[in-house]
Amino acid sequence: MKKNDVLNLFFMIVLGAFGGLLAVFFCLKGNAGLFSPLVINQTEERVYIDQNTALMDSIKETKKSIFTVNSFSGLVLTSDGLAVTLADNVAGKSAVVCVVNKEEIPCQVLKKDFSQNLALIKIEKDKLSTTGFFDYEKMETGKRIYVLSYLPSGVLSVNEGIAKSFDADIIKTNIREIESVNGSPVFSVDNRIVGLAFREASGFVSVMPSSLIRAFAGL
Secondary structure (H helix, E strand, O other): OOHHHHHHHHHHHHHHHHHHHHHHHHHHHHOHHHHOOOOOOOHHHHHHHHHHHHHHHHHHHHHHHEEEEOOEEEEEOOOOOEEEEOHHHHOOOOEEEEEEOOEEEEEEEEEEEOOOOEEEEEEOOOOOOOOOEOOHHHOOOOOEEEEEEEOOOOOEEEEEEEEEEEOOOOEEEEEEOOOOOOOOEEEEOOOOEEEEEEEOOOOEEEEEEHHHHHHHHOO
16 A cells, blocks of 8 residues: 555544544533433422422411400401301300400400301400401412411411312311311411301301401401
8 A cells, every 4th residue: 555545544534533532522522411410490489489489488477366255366457456256156145255475355246147157256456466458359369378376275286288179158278177276367378368167067167258357247
């Protein structure tokens, strides 16, 4: 073989090897994602943390507007002491003692409607904490809500869930309770009054909507 032929063969081998290396390089570069380190998606965990923080922040505000009467919970509606609970909670009574922020305060039962199972109460104290009403026209299936109440022992209790279904008279939830939560307020996580809770025989909690409470109280 001539010298020139040997040189040509050598250069062909070198160029071929170089071309192969370039091809491998660009192939790997174009598919870098296939060889990148494993990244765990933490979106779901972060959403859960954010929702839990929102719930705890909401409870700090809404718990100020709860009162108890005869070991049942109720809701303060106005800062001058207008409040509401279930009529069953004050049956046969026109004067009761309410506990607001661990303080016992005389209260008058202004009216009761057992067909709606609502009682309007006047707490003899002003400058009470309140919260706004949820716009019931904006209620949606799947809305996150929670029941907030004081147990007979005085311990604050919370139970969270969603609205499974609703109509003008009642909200059905997926919340289950073993405790009596009748008359306990139900809130949205943005601190709005959704309604009053009552425990069904099945153990599931249903809610008397805020629209009925506002109409009953004249608010």
